[in-house]
Amino acid sequence: MQPPGGKPWLLFGLLGASLATNLVMALWWPSGEQDCAPAPQAQAMPTEAEAAAAAAAMGDPAPVMQPEPVAAPVDMAGYKVIHGVVEANLARTFQDLGIDSADAVSAVFSRQFAWDLDLRRDLQKGDAITAIYTIDEQGDIDMPLAWFDSKKLGKALQAYRYQAPGDENPSYWYPDGTEVPYRLVDGPIAQYIQITSLLDDRRGHEGWDFKALEGTPILSPKAGRVEKSNWNHAANGNCVEVVQSDGVHALYLHMSRNDVKPGDSISVGQQIGLVGNTGRSTSAHLHYQVEKAGKVLDPGEYHGTTRRQLPPEAMGAFQQEMAKLDAMVEAG
Numbered sequence: 001m002q003p004p005g006g007k008p009w010l011l012f013g014l015l016g017a018s019l020a021t022n023l024v025m026a027l028w029w030p031s032g033e034q035d036c037a038p039a040p041q042a043q044a045m046p047t048e049a050e051a052a053a054a055a056a057a058m059g060d061p062a063p064v065m066q067p068e069p070v071a072a073p074v075d076m077a078g079y080k081v082i083h084g085v086v087e088a089n090l091a092r093t094f095q096d097l098g099i100d101s102a103d104a105v106s107a108v109f110s111r112q113f114a115w116d117l118d119l120r121r122d123l124q125k126g127d128a129i130t131a132i133y134t135i136d137e138q139g140d141i142d143m144p145l146a147w148f149d150s151k152k153l154g155k156a157l158q159a160y161r162y163q164a165p166g167d168e169n170p171s172y173w174y175p176d177g178t179e180v181p182y183r184l185v186d187g188p189i190a191q192y193i194q195i196t197s198l199l200d201d202r203r204g205h206e207g208w209d210f211k212a213l214e215g216t217p218i219l220s221p222k223a224g225r226v227e228k229s230n231w232n233h234a235a236n237g238n239c240v241e242v243v244q245s246d247g248v249h250a251l252y253l254h255m256s257r258n259d260v261k262p263g264d265s266i267s268v269g270q271q272i273g274l275v276g277n278t279g280r281s282t283s284a285h286l287h288y289q290v291e292k293a294g295k296v297l298d299p300g301e302y303h304g305t306t307r308r309q310l311p312p313e314a315m316g317a318f319q320q321e322m323a324k325l326d327a328m329v330e331a332g
């Protein structure tokens, strides 16, 4: 699988900030707000007596009436289904749906597709979006399904959330079992929720951010020696800088705990510390930064990126989850 070309990373920031207005109103579809599927239409069935009379008239024994099959109602469980058509940009498409927290919902949606599309350049009028989401009291958005129908690609990118066997967090997958987000090859953190920022997503953002549960282990991808720790603690929180055997400096910020100290020799895979929310950070995440000769490198280029595939034995459960979400789209 080819790593993403160019710098799709740049988009994350652009998307968050894309409030540029365009006066063309997007088409508006009512968002599905009903909480369950409409009851199946009662079919005009002959009564048992009528059927028996009809059968008797034809000389047949009375048929045994089977109970009418009733489709199980789809449990929306507080989730909303939205559909929209792009006129100008994605943020605007979500705003025009008239939903709460439209920009935040747009940002969560866009994050899935920034891996496969340059969502600024590749967006075309008439592209369509579908999502299932809910927002909790803390304002956290939970989006188990995100579809983007791209005119440029000539197909719909359909991302479904699913927790793969052995993973501690769900990720997003395409129907063929390909993971939507790319991952670093031999990166410092295996179990994370999402990559939320890439290099240069925001002005001066010099690394990648991995949103993860507090206490998730961070392991050194290379051997090396600890150069320093806890500099600029107010901003960086608990942090460590390792000079690796390849001359690259690896920086780990916002940890809940450092497990190494300046001067320590580090072996490949050694635990550096744990993910935390210290310093200038609003939720638990690892900021991972790599530099060589004082120049910031893109972790995606330094490590290389890859896409996982769900193992064949997980496909059945994944397809069940997809069917459940597809039914919610239908019902919504």
Ligand SMILES: [Zn+2]
Binding pocket: 197, 205, 206, 207, 208, 209, 286, 287, 288
């Ligand atoms: Zn960061």
